Amino acid sequence: MTLKGNYAYVGHHKGDEMNPMTGKVEPNGTTIIDVSNPREPKIVKHIPGYKRAQSRAVQVVEKFFDGKDYLLRNQESREFTGFEIWDITDRLNPKLVSTIGPLLAAHKSWWDAKTGYAYLSGIWPGWRGQHLIIYDLKNPLKPTFVTNWGLPGQRPEDPRGAELGLHHPVISGNRAYLSYLEGGDMVILDITDKPNPKMIAHLDFSPPFSGIHTTAPFFGMKVPNFTKGFGDIRNFLAVVEEAHDAQYKCQEIRKQLYIVDATEETNPLPIATFKVPDGDFCERGGRFGPHQFAETKDGEIIGGSLLYIAYFSAGLRIVDIADPFKPKEVGYYIPETTDKTKPRLKKVIQTNDVDLDSRGLIYITDRAGTGLHILEYMGGK
Numbered sequence: 001m002t003l004k005g006n007y008a009y010v011g012h013h014k015g016d017e018m019n020p021m022t023g024k025v026e027p028n029g030t031t032i033i034d035v036s037n038p039r040e041p042k043i044v045k046h047i048p049g050y051k052r053a054q055s056r057a058v059q060v061v062e063k064f065f066d067g068k069d070y071l072l073r074n075q076e077s078r079e080f081t082g083f084e085i086w087d088i089t090d091r092l093n094p095k096l097v098s099t100i101g102p103l104l105a106a107h108k109s110w111w112d113a114k115t116g117y118a119y120l121s122g123i124w125p126g127w128r129g130q131h132l133i134i135y136d137l138k139n140p141l142k143p144t145f146v147t148n149w150g151l152p153g154q155r156p157e158d159p160r161g162a163e164l165g166l167h168h169p170v171i172s173g174n175r176a177y178l179s180y181l182e183g184g185d186m187v188i189l190d191i192t193d194k195p196n197p198k199m200i201a202h203l204d205f206s207p208p209f210s211g212i213h214t215t216a217p218f219f220g221m222k223v224p225n226f227t228k229g230f231g232d233i234r235n236f237l238a239v240v241e242e243a244h245d246a247q248y249k250c251q252e253i254r255k256q257l258y259i260v261d262a263t264e265e266t267n268p269l270p271i272a273t274f275k276v277p278d279g280d281f282c283e284r285g286g287r288f289g290p291h292q293f294a295e296t297k298d299g300e301i302i303g304g305s306l307l308y309i310a311y312f313s314a315g316l317r318i319v320d321i322a323d324p325f326k327p328k329e330v331g332y333y334i335p336e337t338t339d340k341t342k343p344r345l346k347k348v349i350q351t352n353d354v355d356l357d358s359r360g361l362i363y364i365t366d367r368a369g370t371g372l373h374i375l376e377y378m379g380g381k
Contacts, residue, residue, distance in 0.1 A: 001365050001372075003357040004060045004299045006036040007044070007091070010365060010372065011058040011073060019046050029055045030073050032091055038361055038374045044091045053077035057108040057168070060088070060299065065116060070097075070140050072118060074106040082106050083120060085140045097141050105130055108168030111137065113299070117146070117194060119169040119176060124148050126156040129165040129182060134194055149197045151185060167242075170216045172301050175200075177237065181211035186239055188265060201268050203260065205241070210253060213242035214292045216301065217262070224323050234263045236324045239270075243289025243312055248345050250282035255289035257309065259324045274327040276314045285346030286368070287312040291353070298358035306330070306377075308362055310354045316364050318377060331379050335370060342369040 001010045012028035019026050021043055029049035034042045049055035054076040062069045071086040071094070082101015086094045100106075104123035107130055111118045116138030121130045131150030135143050153161030165182030176197065178187040184206025190198040205212060219235040226232035241255040256275035262268040281288040294308040295301065305322040315334030319327050337347050344350075352367035362375040 001353045001355050001363060002058055002060055002296065002299065003035075003355045003363060004062060005358070006034060007060075008033040008035050008041070008355075008357075008363055008372070009058045009060055009071065011056040012049075013056055013367070014049075014052050014054050014077075021046065027051050027053060029053070030058055030071065032088070032094075033372070034091075035357065035361075035363075035374065038357075038359075041372070041374065045094060047071075047073075047086065047094050049073075050075050050077035050079045053079075059109050059111040059118075061111055061113040062299075064113065064140070065138050066140075070111075072109055072111050072137075074109065074122075075101075076106050082122070083109065083118075085137070085143065087140075098143055100135060100143050103133075107166075110169050110171045112171050118143075119171055119191075121166045121168045128154045128156075128158075128160065129163060131164075131166050132169055132176065132178060132189075132197070134191075134197075136194075147195045147197070149189065151180070151183070151187070151202075167211075167213050170214070170295055170301075172217050175217070177215040177217060179212040179215045179239070181213055181242060184209060184211050184241075186212050186215050186237070186260070186268075188262070188268070201262070201266050203268050203270075205239075205258070208253070210241050210244075210255065213240055213290070214295060215239045216293070216295045218303070218305070218321065218324075221305070221322075221324060223325070231263070234261060234324070235265075236260060236321070237262050237268065238293065238307055238321065240290045240293055240309065242291050243287045245287060248285050248287070250278075250288050254278075257290060257293075257307070257319065257327065259321060259327060261324070272325050272327055274319055274329070276311060276317055276329075281313050284313050284348045286344060286348035286350050288314060291351075291367075294354045294356050294362075297356040297360070302356065308354045308356065310351045310364060312350050312352070312367070313348050315349060315351045316354060316362065316375065318379070331377055333364075333373075333375055335364070335366065335373050337368075338370055340369050340371060341366070344368065 350367035
């Protein structure tokens with residue numbers, strides 16, 4: 001899910017559902033929702049995907065180089081696996097203008113509106129595991145391949161190594177922050193020279209821990225209890241793992257959030273962790289643990305000192321990292337199940353995704369089908 005302007009763009013997992021605008025059953029794809037009045041969100045358009053396609057990832061650029069608005073989404077199906085670019089200038093009548101593929105996998109992406117480059121997680125034929133694929137999309141009608149980048153063992157010429165798989169990149173300026181769900185790696189790339197990315201740092205969490213879902217920068221933070229002028233302004237990364245199915249009984253090493261000090265960019269160091277106490281969440285069923293946190297606010301790197309974390313059965317958790325060495329929970333919201341909630345052994349909330357709009361309102365979606373919730377945080381900051 002991504003928020004941009006007055007619209008929420010929601011990518012769906014595979015399945016077939018009734019489109020309330022047409023009354024017809026369609027393969028799940030991408031839903032465009034008008035949230036200009038957040039108390040009365042209205043579905044504007046549903047763009048169906050391929051049959052049985054995963055179409056969960058969506059990126060949007062507005063008033064692009066040609067003045068139009070575009071949507072980039074993934075499709076993972078037997079018919080087509082790759083990425084699609086849609087002209088959504090007229091939200092009621094989106095038009096498919098180009099595709100990227102076929103690929104062996106197509107997951108999540110980041111389209112940098114400032115430069116026009118798209119950074120995709122997918123598998124290029126001959127490569128092993130999801131890796132970084134860079135395309136020049138300044139002309140969305142004619143995508144231009146730039147390069148592939150992967151860790152050792154992913155390139156066709158490399159000896160086969162451990163299983164590796166990039167979940168997705170987060171882009172900030174001339175840096176790409178890569179999170180490997182398979183392998184547990186976090187990578188900082190210098191992408192100044194787009195055809196020749198250079199690795200600046202590599203941090204491997206596995207073993208002893210597991211796969212990294214999201215990494216995002218929080219730079220220039222003034223840290224309490226540091227001597228003024230002696231390293232009290234520091235750069236950090238928030239890094240979160242994804243909780244897995246684990247038989248829906250928490251049968252895995254508990255997943256958590258890491259705060260990494262990246263002030264010395266070539267030597268990032270984990271300095272703190274956060275996880276929600278077990279309570280009765282494991283007994284509730286479903287997944288328990290983090291999935292991802294909001295990387296953006298109205299399409300831009302979120303900044304500030306609050307992390308908004310989608311925590312599956314524990315709902316939304318808001319964590320203050322104003323003191324990055326001591327993350328502190330300052331709010332939470334756990335939606336109620338409804339008749340739309342689909343049980344997986346048990347009927348339980350599975351808060352899956354979170355993003356923020358320009359007003360700071362919080363949007364969460366539920367993996368179990370409960371729907372979209374729009375929230376306002378009433379605390380400070």
